[in-house]
Amino acid sequence: MQRRRSVRDAEVRGKRVLVRADLNVPLDDGVVADDTRIRGALPTLDFLLEQGASGVDVCSHLGRPKEGRDPKLSLRPVAERLADLLGHDVGFEESGARVNVLENTRFHPGETKNDPELARELANGRDLFVEDAFGSVHRAHASTEAVARLLPAYAGLLLERELEELGKLLGPVDRPFVLVSGGAKVEDKLGVLEHLGGRADAVLVGGKMAEQLRDENPLSFEVVLPTDVVAAARFAADADTRVVPFDEVPDGWLGLDIGPDTRRLFAERIAEARTIFWNGPMGVFEWRPFADGTRAVAHAVAESPAYTVVGGADSARALHELGLADQVSWLSTGGGAALELLEGKELPGVAAIPVAE
Numbered sequence: 001m002q003r004r005r006s007v008r009d010a011e012v013r014g015k016r017v018l019v020r021a022d023l024n025v026p027l028d029d030g031v032v033a034d035d036t037r038i039r040g041a042l043p044t045l046d047f048l049l050e051q052g053a054s055g056v057d058v059c060s061h062l063g064r065p066k067e068g069r070d071p072k073l074s075l076r077p078v079a080e081r082l083a084d085l086l087g088h089d090v091g092f093e094e095s096g097a098r099v100n101v102l103e104n105t106r107f108h109p110g111e112t113k114n115d116p117e118l119a120r121e122l123a124n125g126r127d128l129f130v131e132d133a134f135g136s137v138h139r140a141h142a143s144t145e146a147v148a149r150l151l152p153a154y155a156g157l158l159l160e161r162e163l164e165e166l167g168k169l170l171g172p173v174d175r176p177f178v179l180v181s182g183g184a185k186v187e188d189k190l191g192v193l194e195h196l197g198g199r200a201d202a203v204l205v206g207g208k209m210a211e212q213l214r215d216e217n218p219l220s221f222e223v224v225l226p227t228d229v230v231a232a233a234r235f236a237a238d239a240d241t242r243v244v245p246f247d248e249v250p251d252g253w254l255g256l257d258i259g260p261d262t263r264r265l266f267a268e269r270i271a272e273a274r275t276i277f278w279n280g281p282m283g284v285f286e287w288r289p290f291a292d293g294t295r296a297v298a299h300a301v302a303e304s305p306a307y308t309v310v311g312g313a314d315s316a317r318a319l320h321e322l323g324l325a326d327q328v329s330w331l332s333t334g335g336g337a338a339l340e341l342l343e344g345k346e347l348p349g350v351a352a353i354p355v356a357e
Contacts, residue, residue, distance in 0.1 A: 001167040004353040007044060007130050007154040013052035015127035019044060019156065020143050020349075022133035022333060023060035023078045023101075030072075032081040036320070037135070040333050042085060044132045044156035045099065049088065056099050057126060058082075059143050060133065061106040069107045105143045112141055119146035132156025135334040137349030138341075148352035155353050158333065163350070165330035166341055169309060174274035175201055180266065180297060182207035182280030183314070189279065191343035194219055196277065204266050206258045206282035206293060214247065224269065228259030230283065230290055237287035257283030258293035270300040279312040279339065294318050302327035311338035
C-alpha cells in the first residue's frame with residue numbers, strides 16, 4: 001500500500017486549514033450520545049493548532065438528511081462537545097473562529113454528487129486540505145474527494161493510522177491468522193471474505209451470515225460454521241428460547257445467537273491465533289438473551305496476545321459496552337471503508353491525496 005502525503009509533512013503555520021473529520025455521531029435529544037468519533041479527530045486538530053495554523057475549519061456529514069436542512073441533524077451539538085474535548089474555543093459556522101465547525105455537509109444536495117461547485121465553496125479562503133475521515137473515504141463526495149483536487153491535500157493522523165494498521169492485514173502476518181465475521185448479510189462482506197479470508201488460516205462465521213453460507217457457500221474455501229445456536233420462537237427480546245444444533249432449528253423458529261458449544265469452539269480458535277480480524281456480531285446482541293455469543297468473541301479477541309483488529313459499528317459497540325475497547329491492537333473507525341480497503345478496492349478519498357515522496 002502506497003503511503004500518502006501526511007499532515008506531518010505540511011507547512012501549516014499561518015495557514016487556514018480545511019479538515020474533513022468524521023463527526024457522524026449519534027445524538028439523543030440534541031446531545032451527543034457517543035463521542036468516540038469526536039475524540040478520534042482530536043489528535044489532528046491538536047497537531048494543526050500546535051503547528052501554528054491560523055485557523056482550522058472542520059467539516060463532516062451527520063446522518064442522512066432527506067432534503068436540505070434538518071435541525072435534528074445539525075452539527076451544533078457536535079461543535080459544543082468538540083469544544084469541551086479540545087480545550088479551545090470552537091465556533092459553529094463562525095468564519096473568524098480559530099477552530100470552526102461547518103454545518104452538516106449533507107445539507108447541500110451537491111455533497112453526495114461530488115459536486116465541483118460545492119467543492120469550490122469548501123476550498124474558498126482555505127490554504128490546504130486534510131482528510132481525516134476514514135469512515136467516509138470510500139465515498140467520492142464533494143467534501144472527501146472533489147475538494148482534495150482543489151487544495152494541497154494531506155492525510156490526517158487518524159487516516160494515516162487506519163491505513164497503517166489495516167494495511168498490516170494485507171501483507172505478511174504472524175500465523176495462525178483467524179478472521180471472525182458475523183452480521184446479517186453475506187453479500188455485504190463477500191468481497192472482504194474472499195480477498196482476506198482466502199489468506200486466513202481459519203474463517204469463523206456467526207450471525208445470519210452463517211445460515212446463508214450453510215445453505216450455499218460461494219467462497220473458494222471452507223469456513224467454520226456454528227455447531228449450535230440459540231433459537232427463538234419469534235423475533236423478540238422476550239421470545240421463548242432453546243439451544244439446538246445449528247441445522248435443527250424448529251420450523252418457524254429463528255437462530256438469533258451462536259450456542260455455548262460454538263462459543264467455546266470459536267474462543268479456542270481465537271486463542272490459537274497470532275493475527276485476528278473481527279467484523280460483525282454473532283447474533284442479535286442488542287437483546288440480552290442473544291448477546292452471549294458476541295460477548296464471548298469480544299472477550300476472546302480482547303484477551304488474545306495476538307495482533308487484533310476490529311472493524312464495524314456493531315463490533316466496536318460491543319467492545320465499548322464491555323469496557324474492552326482499549327484491549328485490542330486497533331479498533332477501526334470505519335465500517336464500509338475498512339471492508340473496502342481490505343477487499344482491495346481503491347478508496348476515492350485516499351486516492352485523491354498525493355503519494356508521499
